[in-house]
Amino acid sequence: MIQFHHVSKAYPPDSAALTDITLVIDKGEFVFVTGPSGAGKTTLLRLLFRDEEPSQGEILLNGQNIGRLKSRGVARLRRRIGLVFQEFKLLPRLSALENVALAAEVIGVPRKESHNRAYRLLSELGMQKKSDARPLALSGGEQQRVAIARALVNEPLLVLADEPTGNLDSQIADEIMRLFLDIRGRGTTLIIASHDLELIQRYGTRIIYLRGGRLAEDLERKVKKGSGA
């Protein structure tokens, strides 16, 4: 589904964020990208949703070279990708329901349908009673649930999450990870950038370890029963 062929990303004048990355991620995989700060985790994700273009190499998503997309193509690509960020990126002026529905409305889903989808997802994530609340009235975990609902509202092929539990305590982080596992159960591919080794040990099935912008390790492992996977 996703193929990186000798992908490098450098910023002028001579700062290399990623160097010669080659890897394949199949449909439905649950992948952790980890490594120390500055290893290139966020850059790898940003290349996938075309917030950045690779300096070298190519990235194929379902056979399409996403490095060559023009702005309209980038918009279409992002409709197939759900994004979750550490800082949630919710609009404070909108309610939880409106924040989720916005992602569907902007791509042409009628308002009623968007709101129905948003309400259904918020209910599945245990947020139905707070659907009218504004983000600032919600806890960090609740805000992240809303952000996850927004990432799922257009039924994406791929969900990218950049440090999704970075602002949450360990109990809430566990809840969020279980939600991600449920999402994987729908057949969606998940790539999570995180430096939380405890969380990765507990939930990671495939772990891509970056160091200094290079692919240091690519591990696949079975997860013990009872760890949630």
Add this chain to the structure above:
Amino acid sequence: MSWSQMSFVVRRASSNLRELLWTHMLTSGTMAMTLFIFGSFMLLESNLQSLLKGWGDQIQLNAYLERGLGSSETESLLNRVRALPEVLRVRHITQEQAWRDFRAALGAQSNVLDGLPSDVLPSSLEIAVKPAFRDTPLVERLAARLKQEKGITLVEYPRDWIDRLSLLVLAVEWVKWLLAGGLFVITFFIVGSTVKLAILARRDEIEIMQLVGSSRTMIQAPFVLEGMVQGLVGGALAVAGLWGAFELARQEFSLSGGVWGAPNQWQFLDINGMALILLLGWFLGFAGSLFSLRRFIRTWRVLKSAAHP
């Protein structure tokens, strides 16, 4: 863009207009002020043109006729002159009429004419020129043509007066366009700056819309729609302000009068003039918001790239 997307754009724009009411009022107020200045000049120019037209009506050529020209020859000459494209109207002044007019003009001193024969003055044609032909080269050409007419001995016209009038009309035209151009540029940048404030207040919204796959049109449309509404409101405020200022000036000048003519003959902008101000406001709002939005997104992209090396 689908109906549901259009409905989304209208809802976003109207909710943003409500939530950032003071920012939008500031923009509309700025636009209203500059459109008011432009409108004032339009008003001044249209009234000055009417005044010049009144003065221009007084421009005429005098063609003096040969002595002893028969009535049928005079009638034929009159018809030929009337048929000229530059001519607005022609009045035949007989020798008797010229004598009476001259005596009347002298008034109390008319007795100096006693003893002179009443046919001492020649008969003549007073020829008024159409407004489009009231400048020096065209009047000169008409005078030359009249001189060649059989029965006309001399043609006179107030050359200096025509020169000055032509110059004044030309100056008004030029000042109008220079002022319009200058104001347009200034307003464009003022509107751009105030629209930028609204964009800055909603940069998170733009970023999120980009991240969820919104097209460029969908991102820009609510801002541009808001800009157009601001422009129309600014234009309407400017027209209302102009109306108030016009009525106030008319009342003030009705006491003094003078060279600017009777204030009750002053004209407010016609429907086309008012529509032009509204249209200009609409266009400034549209172009100003689109320009700042594009520039903002471009700058922002560069800054964002620089922040994530």
